[in-house]
Amino acid sequence: MTTVNLTVGSELAPLQVEPITRKTLALFAGASGDHQPSHIDIDAAKAKGRDDVIAHGMLTMAYMSRLLTDNLPQSAVRTFSARFLSFTPVHARPTFRAKVMALEGALATFELSATLDDGTVVAKGEAQVAIA
Template identity: 55%
Template sequence: MSEINTEVKVGTEIPALELPPITRTTLALFAGASGDHNPIHIDIDFAKQAGMDDVFAHGMLSMAYLGRMLTRWQPQSKLRKFSNRFAAITNLQDAITCSGKVVELLEQEGETLARCEIQAVKATGEITLVGEALVAVNA
């Protein structure tokens, strides 16, 4: 079990997770591994017919990256809620950085929960995912 010795408080920043640029291979692997076989993410001919310039990343790939950021900060067994809105499409070659911070500590069902604002951002600064996580802390 990961030992968290530092107290989590309002303003605590979740260590950022920087990802390598998204490639077609990334998307092919994620399509297979996640079971999301929507051709718009892996078949350029289909994507063009649908009016897109090229294939683009699964939103759930970036959500999985946010999940990685959360579980390397606190054990997954502490995660109570994880949500995000998909604010912009992630394109090929975009390098995503996940970050977040604690904005509130609240008591719920006998636990102290850290409410964290989380986001995924392109190198250009454009936010692709924005959301929230509730994590049990300081037990």
């Protein structure tokens, strides 16, 4: 965890993850218990009209939370939510960002996003974090 100085408009250093591989999806499925075929079975994905499998939405949220907890204490996270806007295909390399939208007393509100290399925003979120 690093220490950060927060002001409205400031951003945490972006988190760029390695490409999401089939191995990543298989390991996440095992760890999370989410073995939904669209995430691990190419035939099931093709039956739904997709070219290939897609990443779990909860994997995207896990990376968003990692961005926060790489910079702030996990115990300080008060709320965290996300909505999914698009699919994250296998082999994608999303970038995760967090921007301070508000500081109210001892609470910082962050706007979170997950964006693919082509500019597609696959998820947006919000987190409230207690600050000293």
